[in-house]
Amino acid sequence: MIKYIKDLFSGIYALLQGMYITNLNFWRPKVTEQYPEDRQTARQFERFRGELVFDMNDQNEHKCIACGLCARNCPNQSLEVITKSITTEDGKTKKVLDKFLYDLGSCTFCSLCTQSCAQKAIKWTNNFEHAVFNRSALVKQLNPEGSKAIERKPTVAAPKAAPAAGQNENQQ
Amino acid sequence: MLEVGGILSWIHEALSSSCPEWLTLLIEYVLIGVGFLALYALIALILILLERKVCAYYQCRLGPMRAGFWGLLQPFADMIKILMKEIIPLLKNDKFLFFTALFLVIIGSLCTFGALQFSKDLIGIDFNVGVFYVLAISSLGVLGILLAGWSSNNKYTMIGAMRAGAQLVSYELSSGLSLLTIVILGGTMQLSGLIEAQSETWFLFQSPFTWIAMIIYLIAGHAETNRGPFDLPEAESELTAGYHIEYSGITFGLFYVGEYVNMFTIAGIGTMVFLGGWQPFHINAEWAAGFNGVMDMIPTWLWFFAKAFGLVMLSLWVRWSFPRLRIDQLLHLEWKILMPISLLNMLLMALWVAYF
Structure with missing residues (x-):
């Protein structure tokens, strides 16, 4: 009987915690992009491969x-x-x-x-x-x-080996 | 000033001055019926938009944004689309029961909706056994759902209908018991009488046991609308859409609309019996006379709709918060937790009414 009541109240507490979390989500800024309208301001990450x-x-x-x-x-x-x-x-x-x-x-x-x-x-x-x-x-x-x-002058030695990682990979 | 009662009595006087009594009554009945159907459809559309928007907001999305400003015309677009869709006839099913089931669901939903009291003067059905009427007529939907599953001649609809039936029949018990708890407190079964009894303070603040009854009523009502964590009749992986798989076009649309309006009806009845219906919020003290006056300025239908939509929002919040239950957990929750608590609560409420 004591376990029943304890379970009941701990269950209600857990449910209220869940509702608190979803309520936080409700008020958070939305991530949806309004694509054709915001194409002037829309911005991808720099490493985006377009x-x-x-x-x-x-x-x-x-x-x-x-x-x-x-x-x-x-x-x-x-x-x-x-x-x-x-x-x-x-x-x-x-x-x-x-x-x-x-x-x-x-x-x-x-x-x-x-x-x-x-x-x-x-x-x-x-x-x-x-x-x-x-x-x-x-x-x-x-x-x-x-x-x-680009014209390379003959005096310039061979260019240094490029780093292994592509240049886009180490940004952001 | 902003009440609708004046318009209603003006229509009545205008009609009865120019028509015989039977014609007046006939015209008024037709008008009320059309009005209720229009309100029914309108509330369904509002709820569909609200559901989609609120669902999106809980998931950090925006929801429908294209049709009209802020997507406000989306449900109308959906409605036009669904009206134009084909109703696919089935080859081997019981046609009569197939369509009767649909109308049973709609009639049950609409008749329960008619028992709501939207404002001080806007009362559709007001029996002296109003609570009984609500409990009885809302059970008609179960019959419709079972028939729909049976007459579709499809094993998935059958299983879905059985699940929905088990769920609805079980949860009607605790929602009925919590309503009866309020009947004990209010001392009447008439819904308008119950609202009248809350003119000083709402039932919610009259007794601590009303809180328990309200929470149980909201859980049970939520389960009765087959939504949220209790949406067992709809299980995509096992049963697809449950009892309305074989319905297409507007026949499915009517099930859908009925489900949404049931949500509002549950919230409306909860508003009437726990939150004072159209009664404004009053503080029962000397110093709060000015506050009470301001509250009285707000039209009563606005009070009702604000409270009812508040409860609808709560239901949506619950729906998007919790994981869904298994069928055994669902029945365990009803028969081993909600039922004993509501029975005990009813007993305690009776003692409270007798001794306080």
Whole structure:
């Protein structure tokens, strides 16, 4: 009988505790995003993998040396690095990037490409509005027309090995 | 000033000055019926929106926001959608019982709803055995639910209906006993008489045993609406939706509406018998005359709806707080905890009334 009454009151206390917790939740700020209305102010986390882009500087130059490591690391063959040979002023033949094709439709956003890139030439942006009317529009050329790789002076030694972790991974 | 009684008596005088008595009565009956049906539908829509919004807020969401300002038109959109849906006929079932069950549920729900007293002058049904009437007519829903499960010719509906039946029949006992506890305190079975007896203070503050009766009534009433932690007839993994699996379109919609209005009816009856119905909140003291005057300014129908929706909010709060019970735990709670307590409470209340 004493146990019955004890159980009753401890049960009621436990129930009131539960109601207290849900009441706290009731008054908490809501997490729902009102998407189309707040697209101006909506903000993703910086490490959000939206779309692959080239890390361009303001002289319309990119860092890609056309080594093809990203394309070889891609599990879906979403990347295609097309190179061409040019002859530089001092008579050397050099392999440079012609087209960097990125098929967004088959990308799984695994980020193996950015992690394997020794030059940190490619990075993720937060753009997630990828919808298009035609699948062919999903294949994007990442190096803009007329862009070129950053010229490296011959005196500069080979660049240091990039850190193993991708640059996006250690933010936030 | 803001009461509706003036309008009602004006309609009555206008009708009786121009019509014979039988026609006046006929027109008034039709008007009352239409009014009740409109209020029934309106309250169901409000409750559906309230449920969705409150559910969302407890889960840190916003709920429906698109239809109308702040999603206020969402239930109307739902209603139009459900009205346009097809009613799928079943091949091998008892058609007559199938549709009778639906109307039993709706009639039981609507007749109980009619016993509510929305304000000082807005009283639909006022028998001298009002409490008995409420208890009796609300049991009609159980019959409808059992018939719905049986006539659907589907084993899941059958099991769901059996569960719902066991639950409703069990919990009607303790809700009935707590109502009878109040009848002992109030000394009458007439619902308007019970409200009249609370004009000084609400029953809640007249005796400590009313608190116990109210808590038991709210638990039992919550279980009777088949919701919250007691939503055993609806079990997605075992029974899918319970007794109304085979109902589609508006036939399902009527079950849904009936369930929601039952929630309001339970809250309304709880308001009438424990919280003084339309009676304003009064402090029974000399110094509080000004406060009481301010409370009297608020129209009585607003008092009723505020209290009833307060109890509905409590029910929603409970619903989104607790994990659901197993069927044996459910019956254990009723037969071994709530029933003995409410019987003991009734005895204590009788002693209280006799000796205080």
